[in-house]
Amino acid sequence: MDARRQGDENPNSSVVAETMKLLANSSYGYQIMDRSRHTVTKYLNDEKTHSAINSKMFKRLNHITDQLHEVELVKTEIEHREPIIVGFFILQYAKQRMLELYYNFFKKFCDTDKYEELEMDTDSLYLALSEENLEDVIVPEKRAEWSQLRSKDCNDNFTANATDNFFPRTCCNVHKKHDKREPGLFKEEFRCAEMLCLCSKTYCCYDKQTNKYKFSSKGLNKRTLEDCGDGPMSKYRKVLAEAVNVTSTNRGFRTIQHSVATYEQTKKGLSYFYPKRIVEEDGIHTKPLNL
Numbered sequence: 001m002d003a004r005r006q007g008d009e010n011p012n013s014s015v016v017a018e019t020m021k022l023l024a025n026s027s028y029g030y031q032i033m034d035r036s037r038h039t040v041t042k043y044l045n046d047e048k049t050h051s052a053i054n055s056k057m058f059k060r061l062n063h064i065t066d067q068l069h070e071v072e073l074v075k076t077e078i079e080h081r082e083p084i085i086v087g088f089f090i091l092q093y094a095k096q097r098m099l100e101l102y103y104n105f106f107k108k109f110c111d112t113d114k115y116e117e118l119e120m121d122t123d124s125l126y127l128a129l130s131e132e133n134l135e136d137v138i139v140p141e142k143r144a145e146w147s148q149l150r151s152k153d154c155n156d157n158f159t160a161n162a163t164d165n166f167f168p169r170t171c172c173n174v175h176k177k178h179d180k181r182e183p184g185l186f187k188e189e190f191r192c193a194e195m196l197c198l199c200s201k202t203y204c205c206y207d208k209q210t211n212k213y214k215f216s217s218k219g220l221n222k223r224t225l226e227d228c229g230d231g232p233m234s235k236y237r238k239v240l241a242e243a244v245n246v247t248s249t250n251r252g253f254r255t256i257q258h259s260v261a262t263y264e265q266t267k268k269g270l271s272y273f274y275p276k277r278i279v280e281e282d283g284i285h286t287k288p289l290n291l
């Protein structure tokens with residue numbers, strides 16, 4: 001955090017700041033990697049394919065040419081050497097923080113008719129607001145209580161807590177700057193008038209005024225979506241309208257034993273199916289699963 005705060009102060013150390021960001025963000029994905037799902041893919045001739053199919057490690061077979069088959073096998077030995085407990089707690093604390101925000105801020109202070117949840121992930125929440133700013137969503141009779149809570153914010157020992165600090169402070173310049181990098185506070189990431197959410201980690205925001213997009217497409221190459229003629233939003237809208245998934249081809253480089261090879265991979269792209277809640281007739285609103 002301090003490295004990133006220094007990066008804000010001094011552009012010369014922004015390389016360090018960016019590296020710290022990358023390091024912090026990428027280590028978390030590694031920690032929760034599930035090695036038991038990793039497989040080995042082999043390219044085998046007829047004869048070897050036969051014995052591979054009969055192996056208890058066999059998982060999948062793909063036809064390439066008449067002489068060549070792609071065989072996917074699970075690993076005979078799995079070594080769990082990630083500190084998954086770290087990643088596990090990062091996820092659980094993030095969920096707890098989201099619940100704190102929801103129950104201690106939105107439920108307690110806000111007018112439910114003035115906001116609607118659109119999409120949520122580990123560290124982000126997208127909302128549709130009927131007002132210009134989030135503070136305007138607070139019910140009038142609760143505004144005094146909310147500003148009462150804010151009045152004790154202007155001190156250097158500030159930390160985000162479970163009940164009354166959720167957003168960066170606006171009290172003074174020193175604290176404004178400090179809170180840009182304070183963990184646990186929700187910062188505004190994007191603002192626009194149009195958002196289309198298909199399912200988890202698959203959404204598209206578009207701001208007409210600045211012609212800017214912010215989108216997430218799980219597993220899909222972002223460039224592919226950006227480069228298509230009329231912008232990424234059209235692809236998302238197509239999925240919603242036609243209820244068919246978009247597939248795409250990912251191309252890239254890989255090094256295999258000191259030599260570089262190119263690869264092509266067809267991916268299930270924008271997914272239409274949303275299994276986490278019941279989607280109502282209108283295709284927009286959702287209700288909890290009947291579990």
Ligand SMILES: [Zn+2]
Nearest residue numbers: 154171172175
């Ligand atoms: Zn202050």
